[in-house]
Amino acid sequence: xxxxxxxxxxxxxxxxxxxxxxxxxxxxxxxxxxxxxxxxxxxxxxxxxxxxxxxxxxxxxxxxxxxxxxxxxxxxxxxxxxxxxxxxxxxxxxxxxxxxxxxxxxxxxxxxxxxxxxxxxxxxxxxxxxxxxxxxxxxxxxxxxxxxxxxxxxxxxxxxxxxxxxxxxxxxxxxxxxxxxxxxxxx
Amino acid sequence: xxxxxxxxxxxxxxxxxxxxxxxxxxxxxxxxxxxxxxxxxxxxxxxxxxxxxxxxxxxxxxxxxxxxxxxxxxxxxxxxxxxxxxxxxxxxxxxxxxxxxxxxxxxxxxxxxxxxxxxxxxxxxxxxxxxxxxxxxxxxxxxxxxxxxxxxxxxxxxxxxxxxxxxxxxxxxxxxxxxxxxxxxxxxxxxxxxxxxxxxxxxxxxxxxxxxxxxxxxxxxxxxxxxxxxxxxxxxxxxxxxxxxxxxxxxxxxxxxxxxxxxxxxxxxxxxxxxxxxxxxxxxxxxxxxxxxxxxxxxxxxxxxxxxxxxxxxxxxxxxxxxxxxxxxxxxxxxxxxxxxxxxxxxxxxxxxxxxxxxxxxxxxxxxxxxxxxxxxxxxxxxxxxxxxxxxxxxxxxxxxxxxxxxxxxxxxxxxxxxxxxxxxxxxxxxxxxxxxxxxxxxxxxxxxxxxxxxxxxxxxxxxxxxxxxxxxxxxxxxxxxxxxxxxxxxxxxxxxxxxxxxxxxxxxxxxxxxxxxxxxxxxxxxxxxxxxxxxxxxxxxxxxxxxxxxxxxxxxxxxxxxxxxxxxxxxxxxxxxxxxxxxxxxxxxxxxxxxxxxxxxxxxxxxxxxxxxxxxxxxxxxxxxxxxxxxxxxxxxxxxxxxxxxxxxxxx
Numbered sequence: 001x002x003x004x005x006x007x008x009x010x011x012x013x014x015x016x017x018x019x020x021x022x023x024x025x026x027x028x029x030x031x032x033x034x035x036x037x038x039x040x041x042x043x044x045x046x047x048x049x050x051x052x053x054x055x056x057x058x059x060x061x062x063x064x065x066x067x068x069x070x071x072x073x074x075x076x077x078x079x080x081x082x083x084x085x086x087x088x089x090x091x092x093x094x095x096x097x098x099x100x101x102x103x104x105x106x107x108x109x110x111x112x113x114x115x116x117x118x119x120x121x122x123x124x125x126x127x128x129x130x131x132x133x134x135x136x137x138x139x140x141x142x143x144x145x146x147x148x149x150x151x152x153x154x155x156x157x158x159x160x161x162x163x164x165x166x167x168x169x170x171x172x173x174x175x176x177x178x179x180x181x182x183x184x185x186x187x
Numbered sequence: 188x189x190x191x192x193x194x195x196x197x198x199x200x201x202x203x204x205x206x207x208x209x210x211x212x213x214x215x216x217x218x219x220x221x222x223x224x225x226x227x228x229x230x231x232x233x234x235x236x237x238x239x240x241x242x243x244x245x246x247x248x249x250x251x252x253x254x255x256x257x258x259x260x261x262x263x264x265x266x267x268x269x270x271x272x273x274x275x276x277x278x279x280x281x282x283x284x285x286x287x288x289x290x291x292x293x294x295x296x297x298x299x300x301x302x303x304x305x306x307x308x309x310x311x312x313x314x315x316x317x318x319x320x321x322x323x324x325x326x327x328x329x330x331x332x333x334x335x336x337x338x339x340x341x342x343x344x345x346x347x348x349x350x351x352x353x354x355x356x357x358x359x360x361x362x363x364x365x366x367x368x369x370x371x372x373x374x375x376x377x378x379x380x381x382x383x384x385x386x387x388x389x390x391x392x393x394x395x396x397x398x399x400x401x402x403x404x405x406x407x408x409x410x411x412x413x414x415x416x417x418x419x420x421x422x423x424x425x426x427x428x429x430x431x432x433x434x435x436x437x438x439x440x441x442x443x444x445x446x447x448x449x450x451x452x453x454x455x456x457x458x459x460x461x462x463x464x465x466x467x468x469x470x471x472x473x474x475x476x477x478x479x480x481x482x483x484x485x486x487x488x489x490x491x492x493x494x495x496x497x498x499x500x501x502x503x504x505x506x507x508x509x510x511x512x513x514x515x516x517x518x519x520x521x522x523x524x525x526x527x528x529x530x531x532x533x534x535x536x537x538x539x540x541x542x543x544x545x546x547x548x549x550x551x552x553x554x555x556x557x558x559x560x561x562x563x564x565x566x567x568x569x570x571x572x573x574x575x576x577x578x579x580x581x582x583x584x585x586x587x588x589x590x591x592x593x594x595x596x597x598x599x600x601x602x603x604x605x606x607x608x609x610x611x612x613x614x615x616x617x618x619x620x621x622x623x624x625x626x627x628x629x630x631x632x633x634x635x636x637x638x639x640x641x642x643x644x645x646x647x648x649x650x651x652x653x654x655x656x657x658x659x660x661x662x663x664x665x666x667x668x669x670x671x672x673x674x675x676x677x678x679x680x681x682x683x684x685x686x687x688x689x690x691x692x693x694x695x696x697x698x699x700x701x702x703x704x705x706x707x708x709x710x711x712x713x714x715x716x717x718x719x720x721x722x723x724x725x726x727x728x729x730x731x732x733x734x735x736x737x738x739x740x741x742x743x744x745x746x747x748x749x750x751x752x753x754x755x756x757x758x759x760x761x762x763x764x765x766x767x768x769x770x771x772x773x774x775x776x777x778x779x780x781x782x783x784x785x786x787x788x789x790x791x792x793x794x795x796x797x798x799x800x801x802x803x804x805x806x807x808x809x810x811x812x813x814x815x816x817x818x819x820x821x822x823x824x825x826x827x828x829x830x831x832x833x834x835x836x837x838x839x840x
Contacts, residue, residue: 011802018727019728026208029207029208029211030208033203033207033208033211034201034203037201037203037207038199038201038203041201042198050203051203051207054203054207055207055211058211059211063614066726066727067762067765068765069765069766069768069769069795069798070765070768070798070799070801070802071801071802072797072798072801072802073765073794073795073798076794076798092569126193126194126197126198127197141194142198145191145194145195145198146195146198146199148195152790155790156790156791156794173190173191176190176194177190180190
């Protein structure tokens with residue numbers, strides 16, 4: 001039942017999951033849950049929403065397993081799905097006039113990633129600024145700097161033209177620099 | 188530090204928590220569990236706090252009109268079609284219904300006998316909260332429309348003997364253990380619970396083994412931060428399914444007798460959180476326990492509640508709840524920083540439990556269903572959230588608690604929702620075979636403008652009503668007339684099966700008069716989310732077999748070669764390439780190798796090529812061309828690929 005380690009094993013786990021093996025699917029969830037949840041959390045800002053969105057992505061994955069052709073495709077599919085679901089949620093909330101709750105802005109990095117929080121105050125500040133970006137721009141930034149995707153990958157995940165991705169990156173970085181320097185006007 | 192470096196340093200993917208996997212598995216397990224024809228244990232996990240959150244709508248009257256003004260959402264075309272499919276609408280058109288109908292609205296009432304409180308706990312100084320819980324149960328039960336409550340000493344003579352349900356609440360006698368834990372035995376004598384700090388074990392001793400049953404199983408748990416990992420040891424040589432629900436979802440565990448012999452008899456799953464967990468044995472008995480708040484289990488007071496239907500020898504519903512009622516409301520502590528739902532008082536706990544009884548034990552509740560309809564009619568609510576909340580009622584017991592009026596309200600709700608939600612309604616009802624579903628499903632299959640909705644309706648009809656002549660007739664009409672090749676292909680699989688499908692695949696590939704997408708449709712059929720994992724998995728195997736046939740493979744490759752740069756159909760081409768990636772054929776390999784060297788492919792196509800390449804890290808021809816597709820491969824995967832390649836190198840792979 002236990003697959004061997006390595007990339008080949010990821011393929012095996014995927015195939016097992018596709019054949020209906022629940023433990024294999026569980027393993028897929030465990031492998032990918034942090035990054036899927038992470039993208040959702042940074043996008044929507046609220047932990048409960050992020051967990052719901054990430055769960056939804058995996059539930060959808062379960063129904064779409066047959067379409068997944070490789071572990072790399074799986075990663076791409078999950079990122080794409082959770083990013084689009086999160087952006088849809090943000091737009092829906094915007095239509096309803098809902099604002100991000102203060103506690104969402106307070107998802108402190110030290111609680112989630114202590115190893116990275118060498119400057120937790122500055123990191124929290126960055127998170128707050130990111131949450132003020134428009135959903136598309138925020139998604140681009142998160143995929144770039146959290147998931148370390150290249151602009152080409154981001155374009156594929158978000159169904160966005162490559163020049164738009166680059167434009168979001170450039171403009172968002174400029175705006176963040178301004179904010180970090182103490183400016184107060186909006187993005 | 189540079190801004191980009193700061194961003195990378197601060198944006199580290201957070202841990203979703205150890206409960207996350209369990210919750211996902213619970214949700215995906217829900218459908219499969221209900222398809223089982225034989226099972227030994229059915230369970231329900233209710234996170235009490237979450238249940239309390241759900242009660243915010245269940246127990247509260249629907250919003251007033253003034254608070255929920257009508258929103259002039261665009262009405263999709265499908266609404267008209269659904270309206271045609273629902274000739275009789277029993278509920279008013281107003282979006283909000285009265286909060287709670289009068290008791291006389293309930294056509295068939297029932298009676299419950301609440302036995303006097305049984306105080307078996309030794310520590311009499313802490314029994315007051317249990318009495319408060321009992322009093323609150325009395326109050327809550329009296330509020331239930333259609334429920335006639337009998338209390339010994341208060342009811343007329345003879346009424347006790349006629350009650351449909353007998354409800355007993357007991358505080359349990361406990362024994363403290365040297366390790367700080369506590370052990371108690373349920374009043375039925377069958378189960379012994381041992382609760383340690385952060386964990387709980389239940390010796391689930393089924394008194395009599397049943398055919399195909401589990402002779403004796405042990406639940407063990409080792410809790411981490413707010414998480415209970417349950418290990419079910421199948422000590423009997425039998426197969427069974429444990430179906431547990433978490434947070435109104437469920438997960439099932441297959442007890443594989445072979446695995447039990449080979450692997451020590453353990454399957455595992457994680458059930459998350461603080462809350463109560465219950466499972467139902469084959470004889471209908473329910474046990475449940477509350478693994479939450481176990482920091483000081485010896486301080487808890489354990490309460491058991493049992494409901495026995497008059498018509499059944501078995502208790503239907505029993506739960507011991509570890510309630511620190513003596514010192515504070517339930518669920519107030521927050522071990523290790525875990526965020527918890529709001530605290531529950533004895534009154535809130537009683538409300539939660541009565542709500543569970545209404546949902547799971549008592550007869551279908553007209554008042555509850557009217558509130559469901561009110562919620563379905565409230566267009567200011569998030570449609571997806573509404574569906575998730577309604578899931579237990581919609582699909583519980585195979586939808587036995589759904590009536591025609593609720594079904595109609597559901598479809599009127601769906602008609603005003605976006606296509607994703609409309610499709611999701613059909614998916615949620617896949618386990619429900621209510622005859623009132625046929626007409627709306629057929630109407631949706633025929634007239635919904637969205638392909639995914641029609642496919643979802645098709646799957647539902649196929650699963651539940653395939654033998655209905657009306658449905659069969661609809662399928663044949665769709666085969667001839669649906670504008671979408673994918674829907675037609677799906678219906679043809681349903682009508683004619685695998686042998687004809689193979690011919691359809693070949694015929695479509697060879698028919699140059701068809702548009703590109705239609706030529707691929709039979710091949711890629713049943714890849715949609717509407718199909719169950721089993722169906723999709725079987726289809727993937729069948730598809731792989733067909734793609735090994737040169738008679739199919741050659742025209743397919745010729746076809747997609749002509750559309751590699753066709754951005755309009757890039758998604759379909761990419762999907763086919765991902766299917767071909769599993770085909771072991773030299774020509775396919777050469778095609779991918781050639782595509783690796785193409786520089787102007789649409790992104791969906793080139794990413795499929797990159798996916799193929801990344802799964803062949805040890806082939807020198809692939810490695811040689813890898814830099815060409817590297818921009819398509821997520822950096823972390825490329826790095827991972829290099830690692831694996833390096834690991835594989837010493838062994839000569």
